Amino acid sequence: MVDWLKKYPPDSIIRRAYQLACRAHEKEHRKDGKPYITHVLAVAKLTDGLGLDENSVAAALLHDTIENSGITLDNVKEKFGEETAFLVDGLTKLKKINPLKNPTEIQAENMRKFLIAISGDLRVVLIKMMDRLDNMQSLQNLSPEQQKRISWETMEIYAPLAYRLGMQKLSGELEDLAFPYLYPLEYHWLLKEIKEKYKERVEYIEKIKPTVEQILNQHNLYPIEIDARAKRYASLYKKLLRYDMDISKIYDLVALRIVVKTIDECYAVLGVIHSQWPPLPGRFKDYIARPKPNGYKSLHTTVFCVDNKITEFQIKTEEIHRENELGIAAWWVYHRLKDQSKSIKNWDLFAQPQELRWVEQLRQWQTNFEKPTDFLESLKADFFKDRIFVLTPENEIIDLPDGSTPIDFAYRIHTDIGNQCIGAKANNKIVPLEYQLRSGDIIEIIIQPNKKPSPRWLEFVKTSKAKEQIREATKGKILKQKTSVLCLKIKIISDNRPNYLKTIANLFVKRKINLFRFNSQTDHQKFLTTTVIECEPMPQAKIQKIIFEIKKISGTKEIGYKFEKQSF
Numbered sequence: 001m002v003d004w005l006k007k008y009p010p011d012s013i014i015r016r017a018y019q020l021a022c023r024a025h026e027k028e029h030r031k032d033g034k035p036y037i038t039h040v041l042a043v044a045k046l047t048d049g050l051g052l053d054e055n056s057v058a059a060a061l062l063h064d065t066i067e068n069s070g071i072t073l074d075n076v077k078e079k080f081g082e083e084t085a086f087l088v089d090g091l092t093k094l095k096k097i098n099p100l101k102n103p104t105e106i107q108a109e110n111m112r113k114f115l116i117a118i119s120g121d122l123r124v125v126l127i128k129m130m131d132r133l134d135n136m137q138s139l140q141n142l143s144p145e146q147q148k149r150i151s152w153e154t155m156e157i158y159a160p161l162a163y164r165l166g167m168q169k170l171s172g173e174l175e176d177l178a179f180p181y182l183y184p185l186e187y188h189w190l191l192k193e194i195k196e197k198y199k200e201r202v203e204y205i206e207k208i209k210p211t212v213e214q215i216l217n218q219h220n221l222y223p224i225e226i227d228a229r230a231k232r233y234a235s236l237y238k239k240l241l242r243y244d245m246d247i248s249k250i251y252d253l254v255a256l257r258i259v260v261k262t263i264d265e266c267y268a269v270l271g272v273i274h275s276q277w278p279p280l281p282g283r284f285k286d287y288i289a290r291p292k293p294n295g296y297k298s299l300h301t302t303v304f305c306v307d308n309k310i311t312e313f314q315i316k317t318e319e320i321h322r323e324n325e326l327g328i329a330a331w332w333v334y335h336r337l338k339d340q341s342k343s344i345k346n347w348d349l350f351a352q353p354q355e356l357r358w359v360e361q362l363r364q365w366q367t368n369f370e371k372p373t374d375f376l377e378s379l380k381a382d383f384f385k386d387r388i389f390v391l392t393p394e395n396e397i398i399d400l401p402d403g404s405t406p407i408d409f410a411y412r413i414h415t416d417i418g419n420q421c422i423g424a425k426a427n428n429k430i431v432p433l434e435y436q437l438r439s440g441d442i443i444e445i446i447i448q449p450n451k452k453p454s455p456r457w458l459e460f461v462k463t464s465k466a467k468e469q470i471r472e473a474t475k476g477k478i479l480k481q482k483t484s485v486l487c488l489k490i491k492i493i494s495d496n497r498p499n500y501l502k503t504i505a506n507l508f509v510k511r512k513i514n515l516f517r518f519n520s521q522t523d524h525q526k527f528l529t530t531t532v533i534e535c536e537p538m539p540q541a542k543i544q545k546i547i548f549e550i551k552k553i554s555g556t557k558e559i560g561y562k563f564e565k566q567s568f
């Protein structure tokens with residue numbers, strides 16, 4: 001038995017899962033002739049290495065058992081409990097929609113299912129990534145066709161997903177493994193071109209290392225680690241495409257990484273470096289104060305170093321370094337350790353903190369598009385690109401694509417806020433509606449009731465949601481006199497409580513009921529709130545259910561409803 005398994009007791013679910021996996025894969029072999037269990041063990045070891053819980057490691061061991069042998073999901077549930085079975089089920093489902101049949105034409109439908117599955121439980125995605133990593137590492141034994149297809153999926157789906165989850169190292173590894181199969185000519189060109197340059201840079205960094213260390217020591221700074229960090233091939237190639245293939249313009253081909261104990265020391269090291277060697281203007285990036293959208297933190301600076309050579313420094317703490325590499329997995333482990341006793345069953349994403357909002361958003365997005373291709377378009381535009389994070393005055397984090405404006409922000413909060421928007425403040429100062437939001441801005445929207453959006457906004461808004469709503473609202477203008485529809489009007493009187501309206505609104509959103517209007521007013525003493533909701537008509541039974549749900553919400557005093565003809 002492999003060593004790392006021995007740290008778990010023989011009757012633990014991990015060891016028992018291992019026994020079952022051995023039996024299930026007894027007669028199976030990988031393409032290179034090795035027993036199949038070696039793959040399963042590799043995936044389990046990687047999962048263990050991420051620091052995930054025992055159920056996850058057991059699920060990793062069992063991830064290929066369901067189809068390949070007589071073992072059923074019920075067997076797994078019986079032997080290892082509901083949670084492990086839930087994870088194994090997720091992994092089995094993911095396998096069914098993979099592999100994508102035609103790499104040039106994305107199978108959007110499969111992709112959609114895939115994404116729904118991932119939002120069920122993040123651990124399933126993490127284990128799946130480890131499975132993919134091991135598959136990529138043993139790709140050499142497959143046919144060229146399979147190699148290309150699997151590499152394409154890895155490059156287009158898994159690596160960006162890992163990046164988005166903040167798993168920097170994994171994302172880079174996956175890209176580097178896929179790159180030679182996808183772009184063999186480019187890969188060989190790159191190898192040939194950078195070999196000398198790369199060697200020269202590493203030698204230079206090794207040469208200046210003692211000097212840097214000495215200077216830091218003189219200032220009472222004792223780094224835990226100073227080492228050369230080479231840029232990965234795949235990302236180097238992408239960067240070269242942007243720099244006319246001119247390798248001399250890539251300053252971070254090999255960077256010097258300095259790891260210290262505290263954040264204060266990071267800035268102290270930066271100060272020492274800048275006082276010693278002049279920095280290149282515009283190259284200093286403080287990703288500690290303003291992390292990248294995927295959570296990456298570090299101080300980056302480029303200076304004219306020893307012998308006047310342009311050199312990049314990356315400065316971070318040990319903890320940050322770990323977070324950068326593990327991303328969401330580190331976050332997950334942290335929360336698990338913090339609250340060991342709390343059950344982690346059924347990851348309800350609606351109840352999850354900000355960090356996981358985007359996963360829930362993904363799940364919502366895919367229900368908002370009729371054509372699979374539309375969904376993919378939007379996925380590419382909105383999901384895989386850089387995003388910014390801004391705050392509401394209540395400090396709620398709103399995640400938007402780069403280049404978004406206050407109008408995009410307003411529509412993200414609520415359609416009515418968007419429609420009635422007449423102005424905006426960023427960090428307490430009035431800004432134009434075209435203002436490009438920046439990460440960290442606190443945005444406040446000024447509204448005027450009954451105001452209608454302007455078609456001019458379409459020229460500068462960024463998000464598809466805003467565009468859709470503006471078109472919708474301006475179209476409504478023309479139809480206004482003609483249309484009169486039956487609507488259901490619900491009136492609620494409640495205590496004036498925080499989050500009450502949000503709870504009510506969520507009730508309608510979750511049931512996908514079309515809201516026409518949503519108005520609320522609080523009396524002068526601020527005790528009671530009157531809310532009037534106008535929505536699409538629905539059957540009595542459904543109305544009764546909703547009324548019942550609303551009555552259950554604490555704070556509800558009175559509720560009534562009627563049907564009314566309403567013109568829009």
Ligand code: MN
Nearest residue numbers: 039063064131
């Ligand atoms: Mn597998």
